[in-house]
Structures are given as C-alpha cells and as structure tokens.
Amino acid sequence: MTSQQATERVALAGQRVRLREFTDDDIDGVCSLVGDDRVTWYLSFNSRDRDQARDMLTGILERAQQQPRTEYYLAVTPLDDDQLVGFARLAFAGVQAAKLGYAIAHDHQRRGYATDAVRTMLDFAFGPLGRHRVSAAIGPENAASLAVVERVGFTREGVLRDHVFTNGAWRDSVLFSILADEWTPSAG
Secondary structure, three states: HHHHHHOOOOOOOOOOOEEEOHHEEEEEEEHHHHOOOOHHHOOOOOOOOOOHHHHHHHHHHHOOOOOOOOOOOOOEOOOOOOOOOOEEEEEOOOOOOEEEEEEEHHHOOOOHHHHHHHHHHHHHOOOOOOEEEEEEEEEEOOOHHHHHHHOOOOEEEEEEEEEEEEEOEEEEEEEEEHHHOOOOOOOO
C-alpha cells in the first residue's frame, strides 16, 4: 500500500455488507452496539455507556488519521443502506501480521453479515495491505463466531488462558489464524 493509499478513506464492499470508515454521525449506532450486553458479552470489553462509546468513537477517528496507519476499525453496514450494524477491525501486530476483531448488532445477527465482513477484511489484509498472517481470538462459548472463522478457513492454534478480563472474570480465548497462501480471494 502506498502512502497516498494509506491516507485515503477506506470503503470496501462484500457480497452482503459494506465496510467504511466511521464518522461522528455513527455515535447512535456505536452506542447501540457497544452498549448491548448481548453483543459485548463475547467481546474483549464490557458494555459501554454513551460517554464511553463517544470516547471509543473519538479514538477510532483519531487512529484513522495516524500515519503510518496501524489499525483499520471499520463500520459494517448492509449493502443497501448506511445503517451501522457492526464493526470489523484489523490491528497490525508483529511482522506483516494483523489481529482481526468484529461484532454485529444483536438484531442483525444470523444474516451472514459477520462472515461477509470477515471475508472482505481478509481480502483487504492479504491484498492491498500485504499482510502475511491474520489472527483472531474468540471466546470458546461464542459458537457463532467460532463458526465464522472456521467457515472462511482459519486454523485453530490453541487456547489463550485467562486472555481477557470482562464481566468481572478472566476468560479464555481460542486463537485462530490464516496465512496469505491459505486465503482464496472473494469473487467480485
């Protein structure tokens, strides 16, 4: 990726979703997403109130302007409208590697949005971003997310014991990864 590309706003399209940069106008959607215990129960942070969600969004917007860019925290919307239904995040870690995270709002789950967002992010990671490896750490009780990464071709590497502290307790995560030569780019 050239330095000019790194400063441009990212807009990606999958088969079901679009991934775009967050804006200040996303605050209500961010509050709904990260303030919902049904969603955050499976994430690496507890639910957030409006002030905490605002701080989170401000941080996302600030990091999107940093150069060199080391994180792509993108809003997930359906293809046919701009309503925020989730997020997908790639954070650079290690040599040509990235960590993947994602979440879909409870009322929009089971529509294929997470799978499509992950595929779209992997196309981005292994294409323009030139990553060699992408990993994902998922709570062992998060059956839907485990199915997403297995469906798109991640390999289970093992368990990260007491990996995150959320909801008042330490929680394990299952570590998955996929390498560039294992990835088949999406059609379209």
